[in-house]
Amino acid sequence: MKGGSGFIYEIVKNRYLYLLALPGILFLLIFAYTPMVGHLLAFQNYRLADGLFGSEWVGFRNFEFFFGSKDWLRVTWNTVFLNGLFLVFGLGTAIALAVLLNEVTGKWFKKTAQSFVFLPYFISWLVVSMMVQTMFSSTEGMMNQALTTLGFEGMDWYLMPGVWPYILTFVYVWKIAGYNSIIFLASITGISSEYYECARMEGASRFQQIIYITLPLLRPIIIIMTLLGIGRIFYGDFGMIYAIIGDVGVLFPTTDVIDTYAYRALRQMGNFSMSSAIILYQSFMGLIAVIFFNWLARKVDSDSRLF
Amino acid sequence: MRERIFVGFVYVFLTLFALICFIPFWIVMINSFANEALIQSSGYQLFPTSFSLDAYAMLLSGNQVFRSYGVTLFVTTTGTVLGVLLTASFAYVLSHPKVKYRHVLSFLTFFTMLFGAGLVGFYILIANWLGLKDSIWALILPYLLNPFYAFILVSYYRSLPYELNEAATVDGANDIHIFFRVIWPISLPVIATVALFYALQYWNDWYLSLLFIDNYKLHPLQMMIRQLMSNLNAMSYVGGSQTDYNIIVPTYGMQLAIVCVTIGPIVFVYPFVQKYFIKGMTLGSVKG
Numbered sequence: 001m002k003g004g005s006g007f008i009y010e011i012v013k014n015r016y017l018y019l020l021a022l023p024g025i026l027f028l029l030i031f032a033y034t035p036m037v038g039h040l041l042a043f044q045n046y047r048l049a050d051g052l053f054g055s056e057w058v059g060f061r062n063f064e065f066f067f068g069s070k071d072w073l074r075v076t077w078n079t080v081f082l083n084g085l086f087l088v089f090g091l092g093t094a095i096a097l098a099v100l101l102n103e104v105t106g107k108w109f110k111k112t113a114q115s116f117v118f119l120p121y122f123i124s125w126l127v128v129s130m131m132v133q134t135m136f137s138s139t140e141g142m143m144n145q146a147l148t149t150l151g152f153e154g155m156d157w158y159l160m161p162g163v164w165p166y167i168l169t170f171v172y173v174w175k176i177a178g179y180n181s182i183i184f185l186a187s188i189t190g191i192s193s194e195y196y197e198c199a200r201m202e203g204a205s206r207f208q209q210i211i212y213i214t215l216p217l218l219r220p221i222i223i224i225m226t227l228l229g230i231g232r233i234f235y236g237d238f239g240m241i242y243a244i245i246g247d248v249g250v251l252f253p254t255t256d257v258i259d260t261y262a263y264r265a266l267r268q269m270g271n272f273s274m275s276s277a278i279i280l281y282q283s284f285m286g287l288i289a290v291i292f293f294n295w296l297a298r299k300v301d302s303d304s305r306l307f
Numbered sequence: 308m309r310e311r312i313f314v315g316f317v318y319v320f321l322t323l324f325a326l327i328c329f330i331p332f333w334i335v336m337i338n339s340f341a342n343e344a345l346i347q348s349s350g351y352q353l354f355p356t357s358f359s360l361d362a363y364a365m366l367l368s369g370n371q372v373f374r375s376y377g378v379t380l381f382v383t384t385t386g387t388v389l390g391v392l393l394t395a396s397f398a399y400v401l402s403h404p405k406v407k408y409r410h411v412l413s414f415l416t417f418f419t420m421l422f423g424a425g426l427v428g429f430y431i432l433i434a435n436w437l438g439l440k441d442s443i444w445a446l447i448l449p450y451l452l453n454p455f456y457a458f459i460l461v462s463y464y465r466s467l468p469y470e471l472n473e474a475a476t477v478d479g480a481n482d483i484h485i486f487f488r489v490i491w492p493i494s495l496p497v498i499a500t501v502a503l504f505y506a507l508q509y510w511n512d513w514y515l516s517l518l519f520i521d522n523y524k525l526h527p528l529q530m531m532i533r534q535l536m537s538n539l540n541a542m543s544y545v546g547g548s549q550t551d552y553n554i555i556v557p558t559y560g561m562q563l564a565i566v567c568v569t570i571g572p573i574v575f576v577y578p579f580v581q582k583y584f585i586k587g588m589t590l591g592s593v594k595g
Contacts, residue, residue: 014406017400017405017406018400018406020486021396021406023393028415028416028452030432031448035424035428036422038430038432041427041428104321119574120328122570124510126532130532131335140347141351142353145350207309207313235423239512242517262426262427266426267518279425282425283423286422287421
């Protein structure tokens with residue numbers, strides 16, 4: 001057996017293995033690849049009754065429509081800006097947490113602190129959204145109570161678009177940083193203790209050890225985490241943003257991201273084609289972002305690329 | 308001296324951060340036991356001065372919370388079991404040196420992380436082509452294979468000595484046998500980690516129910532939270548038809564109570580699973 005019948009030969013020879021993989025392969029075909037056909041809708045005037053193959057083809061009209069409105073700039077900017085904030089503050093805090101947790105010598109304190117910072121990761125965004133409300137609702141919220149106690153006026157937070165990028169960043173860091181810090185903590189634990197012994201002999205303070213040993217050795221993992229983040233810079237976290245903001249239109253100028261915008265186009269306006277065009281634009285930009293930044297990372301540091 | 312200032316800073320920073328992480332949980336929990344009138348008049352309190360079980364009584368008086376619990380439990384257990392089985396066996400094949408097409412399969416898996424199908428195609432697939440609207444399977448099937456978790460498993464399987472496999476083959480076992488009898492038992496720690504990831508994802512998901520579940524009888528707990536947050540007629544949603552206009556519905560209290568009911572189990576298992584999570588994350592970060 002060789003050459004021409006290679007495919008069938010391979011399948012038959014390892015039939016049990018391919019049988020093991022079959023559910024996974026079917027899953028990918030049905031739930032990951034079949035829906036990609038949906039991108040075709042972006043070039044159609046899709047009507048449910050006519051279906052995918054009966055609807056009228058309209059070329060790039062949906063895109064003209066999308067790029068013709070000012071919305072596309074707004075949602076693209078919001079997505080990139082929010083993700084930028086999340087990335088910088090999320091990673092920054094996670095690294096700080098990991099480095100500082102590593103400095104703690106008391107076992108009990110370290111374990112307790114770690115448990116607390118890890119806790120928010122376990123709850124859903126809807127629960128988080130409920131907690132955000134207990135903080136920021138205008139009448140019952142803790143924020144406004146604190147403000148009035150201090151002699152200031154309470155504010156209608158849910159009517160102030162300007163502050164929400166920062167509230168969302170805070171909430172994001174609150175939920176994710178503890179979880180991410182474990183990845184960094186794991187790499188710090190992997191650093192050989194000889195480095196630190198040497199540094200101590202030279203008389204380096206603990207702060208200097210962090211700056212000259214820990215952080216430089218964390219560089220590869222920091223770059224990988226940043227790359228993963230940048231690769232997803234065009235994807236808003238729908239679960240998070242829609243849970244917290246929902247349909248509060250006043251806040252859209254700063255919080256409406258590509259995903260929430262596409263969701264509303266689909267579910268509230270029933271415009272499948274428009275929604276499709278937006279998503280295709282997003283997927284395309286996402287792909288370019290991953291490839292570009294991966295290329296960039298390879299230039300800067302050849303060990304740190306993703307693929 | 309400077310060392311001591313530094314150490315002091317470390318402890319202060321960590322204590323503050325830990326407190327900030329914990330306080331929202333505290334507020335939700337303690338205020339779910341507060342009197343509705345107190346919340347309405349003076350807002351949420353760090354230490355409420357009144358105590359009441361009204362919110363819980365109201366929440367548990369109807370059927371909805373039990374229905375939703377049932378839905379969430381079913382979705383989480385079924386989803387986790389199926390997801391782990393599917394992901395573990397698929398990942399095993401991706402890591403198996405005998406499989407000629409493992410790189411093709413890996414790429415096909417990886418590519419879905421780069422270029423998504425998007426909301427519309429996904430929605431049409433589930434709702435129209437598969438006809439799963441208002442079906443509990445719409446909450447389970449779409450999450451059965453997470454590429455990221457699959458790659459965690461792949462990098463673990465790759466670290467196993469291949470001799471295990473050869474020894475079993477010599478004994479005449481086929482690959483399915485080898486996987487379940489030999490590989491599965493020794494991968495239990497990683498499989499447990501991945502199982503926890505899946506369980507958490509299913510327990511906390513509300514995206515799928517938002518898209519596909521309109522029938523309130525199939526609302527999972529997360530959807531119930533959402534309904535209670537936006538629904539002013541909380542009473543009819545929770546209690547069904549019985550409506551008594553003379554009582555004050557503890558809307559705020561009920562919102563907080565359902566949150567406590569939802570995160571209760573997670574907080575209880577949390578101390579036990581924490582070390583698994585940490586182990587799993589460490590394995591995942593090694594990256595295959």
